[in-house]
Amino acid sequence: MIPELGILRRHGKQYIPDITAPKVPGPFKGRPEISTAAVDEAALADLCPTGAIGKKPVTIDLGKCVMCGACSFAFPEKIKFTSDYKIATNSRDRLIVSEGSSDPIMLDESKIRSEIRSLFGRSLKLREISAGGGNADEGELNACGNPNFDMGRFGIEFLASPRHTDGIVITGPITKNMAAATQICYDAVPSPKLIILAGTDAISGGIFAGSPALDRSFLGRYPVDLYVPGNPPHPLTFVNGVLSLVRKMKG
Amino acid sequence: MTAVSAVIRNQGVIPLTRIPVVSYPEFIRVVDELMTGGLHCVNYFAWAEGDMLKFIICLANDSDGTIHLLMHKSPKRTGLQLDALSLQHYQLHIFEREISENFGVDFTGHPWPKPVRYAWNRADQSKLINNYPFYKIDSDELHEVGVGPIHAGVIEPGHFRFLCNGETVLHLEIQLGWQHRGVESLFLTKPGLLQRTILSESIASDTSVGHSLAFVSLLESLAGINPGETLEMERTLALELERIAMHLGDLSNVNIGMAYQLASAVFGTLRTPVINYTQTWCGNRFGKGLNRVGGSHYPFNDELAAKLLDLMNKVEETAKPMADRLFGLPSFLMRSESIGRVTEAQTRLIGAVGMAARNAGVARDIRVTHPFASYRNHPIESQTLTQGDVWARMMLRNLELNDSVYYVRDLTRTWMDTHEPVSVPAEEKKLQLAADSFAVSLVEGWRGEVCHCAVTGSNGAIVHYKVKDPSLHNWMALALSLRNLEISDFPINNKSYNLSYCGFDL
Ligand code: SF4
Numbered sequence: 001m002i003p004e005l006g007i008l009r010r011h012g013k014q015y016i017p018d019i020t021a022p023k024v025p026g027p028f029k030g031r032p033e034i035s036t037a038a039v040d041e042a043a044l045a046d047l048c049p050t051g052a053i054g055k056k057p058v059t060i061d062l063g064k065c066v067m068c069g070a071c072s073f074a075f076p077e078k079i080k081f082t083s084d085y086k087i088a089t090n091s092r093d094r095l096i097v098s099e100g101s102s103d104p105i106m107l108d109e110s111k112i113r114s115e116i117r118s119l120f121g122r123s124l125k126l127r128e129i130s131a132g133g134g135n136a137d138e139g140e141l142n143a144c145g146n147p148n149f150d151m152g153r154f155g156i157e158f159l160a161s162p163r164h165t166d167g168i169v170i171t172g173p174i175t176k177n178m179a180a181a182t183q184i185c186y187d188a189v190p191s192p193k194l195i196i197l198a199g200t201d202a203i204s205g206g207i208f209a210g211s212p213a214l215d216r217s218f219l220g221r222y223p224v225d226l227y228v229p230g231n232p233p234h235p236l237t238f239v240n241g242v243l244s245l246v247r248k249m250k251g
Numbered sequence: 252m253t254a255v256s257a258v259i260r261n262q263g264v265i266p267l268t269r270i271p272v273v274s275y276p277e278f279i280r281v282v283d284e285l286m287t288g289g290l291h292c293v294n295y296f297a298w299a300e301g302d303m304l305k306f307i308i309c310l311a312n313d314s315d316g317t318i319h320l321l322m323h324k325s326p327k328r329t330g331l332q333l334d335a336l337s338l339q340h341y342q343l344h345i346f347e348r349e350i351s352e353n354f355g356v357d358f359t360g361h362p363w364p365k366p367v368r369y370a371w372n373r374a375d376q377s378k379l380i381n382n383y384p385f386y387k388i389d390s391d392e393l394h395e396v397g398v399g400p401i402h403a404g405v406i407e408p409g410h411f412r413f414l415c416n417g418e419t420v421l422h423l424e425i426q427l428g429w430q431h432r433g434v435e436s437l438f439l440t441k442p443g444l445l446q447r448t449i450l451s452e453s454i455a456s457d458t459s460v461g462h463s464l465a466f467v468s469l470l471e472s473l474a475g476i477n478p479g480e481t482l483e484m485e486r487t488l489a490l491e492l493e494r495i496a497m498h499l500g501d502l503s504n505v506n507i508g509m510a511y512q513l514a515s516a517v518f519g520t521l522r523t524p525v526i527n528y529t530q531t532w533c534g535n536r537f538g539k540g541l542n543r544v545g546g547s548h549y550p551f552n553d554e555l556a557a558k559l560l561d562l563m564n565k566v567e568e569t570a571k572p573m574a575d576r577l578f579g580l581p582s583f584l585m586r587s588e589s590i591g592r593v594t595e596a597q598t599r600l601i602g603a604v605g606m607a608a609r610n611a612g613v614a615r616d617i618r619v620t621h622p623f624a625s626y627r628n629h630p631i632e633s634q635t636l637t638q639g640d641v642w643a644r645m646m647l648r649n650l651e652l653n654d655s656v657y658y659v660r661d662l663t664r665t666w667m668d669t670h671e672p673v674s675v676p677a678e679e680k681k682l683q684l685a686a687d688s689f690a691v692s693l694v695e696g697w698r699g700e701v702c703h704c705a706v707t708g709s710n711g712a713i714v715h716y717k718v719k720d721p722s723l724h725n726w727m728a729l730a731l732s733l734r735n736l737e738i739s740d741f742p743i744n745n746k747s748y749n750l751s752y753c754g755f756d757l
Contacts, residue, residue: 146523
């Protein structure tokens with residue numbers, strides 16, 4: 001027998017049919033839920049390695065959270081991480097989860113520029129810029145296009161030349177040494193164009209926040225169209241986040 | 252004359268006062284003697300203490316598992332000159348370059364005194380990353396090709412400068428530093444135990460388990476904590492799973508470069524259940540969260556063990572027919588044999604480690620020579636090939652994949668038979684690190700030798716932290732492999748090494 005046939009048969013179908021629905025296994029950390037139980041808030045906020053926890057009311061900023069789980073181990077009655085991976089949004093404020101809330105994290109429809117859905121709804125080409133990314137963020141973005149997650153079926157793809165793309169995706173905390181290249185690459189993308197930040201490091205600097213080796217001034221110059229939290233962001237978080245930005249999703 | 256140096260073993264701790272501090276000429280003499288005798292450098296760095304600059308070298312003896320330590324020191328001043336040791340022992344070139352960049356030391360006679368990564372706290376701030384002193388060619392016949400820092404794919408940034416004669420590459424110069432995040436200084440300015448642990452997981456996130464294992468082992472040795480056999484087995488399983496996942500990913504990626512879609516898809520999709528397994532264990536596909544000082548938040552259990560055995564069967568059953576087919580395909584052999592060849596002599600010269608050494612006849616594997624975690628009581632066999640080409644790097648991954656599958660199976664069964672309860676991670680306030688000491692921790696990550704070192708002060712606080720990713724040695728292997736190769740062979744050759752940018756840039 002031609003060996004490829006056996007290999008192909010075993011390979012079978014790999015794609016996830018409904019990208020909005022799969023369950024993520026295990027103790028995956030997605031959207032946190034914070035109860036209203038009274039705890040030592042100062043101790044809770046202090047233990048967080050990235051200062052993601054706010055007090056009165058207790059909040060978790062998913063733009064800063066590196067998903068280490070330490071808060072939920074120390075205060076299980078207060079903090080639980082659900083496996084809800086749909087945590088991307090276009091509003092920086094909506095990344096902050098407050099106690100007592102179990103609402104899903106949604107996009108702020110009023111902030112989506114009108115041309116985004118008309119132009120990019122069926123085809124969105126992106127240029128990725130790793131600016132201090134640790135190679136997990138990049139790995140997960142690559143996985144978005146693999147045979148499992150297969151975002152190419154929605155017309156979403158990473159391309160090499162910024163000239164051929166509709167926006168940039170930044171990973172990493174943006175190093176000083178990549179600051180100029182980031183700007184040059186963004187400038188090379190034709191307008192209208194998107195900026196997507198993928199991963200906690202890109203959104204806030206993550207564990208690298210405050211490092212003198214960073215230069216995040218690029219982010220002060222332009223509005224961000226989508227924040228995709230995670231350390232690294234799960235492919236399902238990225239694909240669903242981008243889809244809800246460029247298409248009107250049901251429900 | 253016998254060498255004077257302090258001797259410790261992997262994950263050993265030693266009071267600083269017991270490490271001989273010798274004059275620089277004596278330092279050169281002893282290091283030369285030890286390295287001529289076959290020891291290789293696992294770290295050589297400097298740190299400032301008051302107005303002094305202290306230097307320490309760690310030389311590993313692969314035949315008896317020892318690590319030799321030796322120091323020298325000089326008053327910190329601009330224009331400090333020292334004779335370059337790289338002239339005798341070329342593998343030291345990158346360490347001397349780094350010391351030079353950080354502290355302005357002028358290593359006279361250094362063959363290649365160029366910046367390493369343009370660290371934010373480099374001595375000479377007038378040197379800028381966009382103005383790197385590339386080698387130039389003075390010829391109307393030759394041309395240069397520059398690529399990066401941003402590359403075609405979704406990968407990290409780096410700059411490659413090819414000096415070419417037509418399609419043939421005469422020399423490739425690799426300029427890094429774009430990813431520099433200031434990791435080593437953050438280890439001091441973010442002193443929380445959890446902060447440091449997360450930093451260690453983020454040095455190179457494709458080696459989260461490898462780097463964080465080096466970190467937690469280092470801290471445990473400084474704190475006098477014995478993690479116990481069960482925890483060590485669990486950590487070792489995680490490390491081998493990281494190796495399996497990354498090897499599968501690389502087998503897939505090189506096949507993308509070769510346009511062999513089937514192998515790329517089969518190996519690539521097989522990586523998915525492996526990293527999803529890690530997620531089932533600890534919530535993260537890259538193993539972040541698993542390694543913690545003194546214990547674990549995610550103790551292994553019988554259900555995970557049973558699933559792991561199933562997974563290993565799946566990996567073996569799926570990978571083997573694909574590998575059999577791939578390595579028998581004439582088109583694959585044509586694209587991989589003799590492509591990107593580095594000789595054994597070159598490999599020794601540049602001090603390559605891990606896979607970049609083992610594909611070219613140099614049997615360097617910390618799991619075997621300086622065993623840690625479960626490799627002490629459950630030895631693993633390591634494979635060495637001699638060809639040093641793309642084929643060897645692919646075949647080595649295939650062989651190591653199989654070995655890891657067998658090893659994981661065995662260790663899982665041992666865990667099932669012998670495991671004891673694992674405690675929760677140590678409380679930070681109860682950790683007391685040895686004062687005025689030096690500690691070194693070596694781990695064989697999937698790329699090779701990861702080395703973390705710490706220096707503590709009088710109250711046990713860490714005053715200097717040093718990280719070395721295997722890529723620090725190995726980028727030079729990629730540069731050498733390109734010589735006299737067609738430039739179009741660069742992508743597969745580069746993928747066949749898959750070195751770390753952020754691990755190098757720190
Ligand atoms: S899980 Fe997030 S919020 Fe909780 S301690 Fe870790 S980083 Fe902070």
